[in-house]
Amino acid sequence: MRVAIVVYDGVLSSECEAFASVLGLAEHAEVLMVGARDGAFSGPGGSQGVDLRFDEIDRVDIAVVPGGLGCERAADDPQLRDFLVRMERSARYVVASSTGSVLLAAAGLLHGHAAATHWLAGDLLRRYGSDVDERRLVATGNVITCEGQISAVEAAFQLVERIDGTAAATRIRATLLERGEPLLRPVPRWRTAIDRVRDLVGGPRPAGSPRSDRSTEEPPVTPLSVMVELVDNEELARELRRSPRRRR
Template identity: 35%
Template structure:
């Protein structure tokens, strides 16, 4: 009998909310769902359908009030974080879960929610490249890497880094052989057609166009975070 069969199932709680970026959590979900002896929870404030920032709808399976303590707390990101940065009930749920979680984790701008809950102070962490400076406003030691591990905090960069992040989690929980088997099973072998997936490799014109398109949202988010930090 395997160790997984001897030991209690590992629980992973994925926190979802309106206007989430779906790939932030569906990429990791695909990896997590292939882990042995693992129970996944789609956690939300209610069981009402959650609509992503691009219109896809998802059904939570566990409301916050009925959530058990989870071994891995995972917070994705997306435009919807702005409404949650000052949502005391939401942030209190994260803090409560973090007290007993084996790992407290995020992908993309989910790290801003962890920081708003006070869960990244004293840790190294990352986020989407457009929001690295916003994460630093919380006093977090920002590291512009695809996945950052600092003790029991594991954070991933923007959107697609969620798959890398989840494979790192898989290796932490069940070893590299399991993580590698999952990687091969989903044929995760990135060969992007363009070399513009990072501000370190994209041209100035591409970087400027992305910054311009997101400027209003980033400015609003900065104002929210500056307000939060000023009140701390």
């Protein structure tokens, strides 16, 4: 399985990590970061180095377009748009997360169909002739869009299931959970996954529930490990979407 993850100025490191971590554990997987030029592209969370330029890629099994703060600028990049048009014709799947769906619309890959996207990107999506689909994950032909965060991980698992089967997705999920949250010491009972989500999004806790202990004794919890838990737990997903940081 050959996977190309598109990177550009402003691309979200967390979404690159989500797709690379899940798809990279598939059997015989090769994950490449691809961009318009050699070097690295910076964005929230860190820089992404380019393995191959767009003009050096002829065909992949999956082309991934993560979201990012630079999506509006990237949508005007003719090299990126040309690459996505070629991938629509040759790749088995093209998937975009969060504001990455705007780049698909700009390249004409949505063909006027509604798409899942970041809740702030609706106007940009409509600029290119598409509208927002309120579902967190939408599949139209070989093009998949998702709203980001939890659904980026969910989309990656769905791709694994479609290509390698359910057993492969189950194995990858277990591996990521084991790597992402090592239990170096006993975790208090109240430190459930839903409490960790509240820590991440800043939501209120139930009365009497203690705040998380940020001491150096507690092992770090990566957002990816939390997101993997959220994929199979709709209660946690709703908790995240109700976060006060997400206002329409």
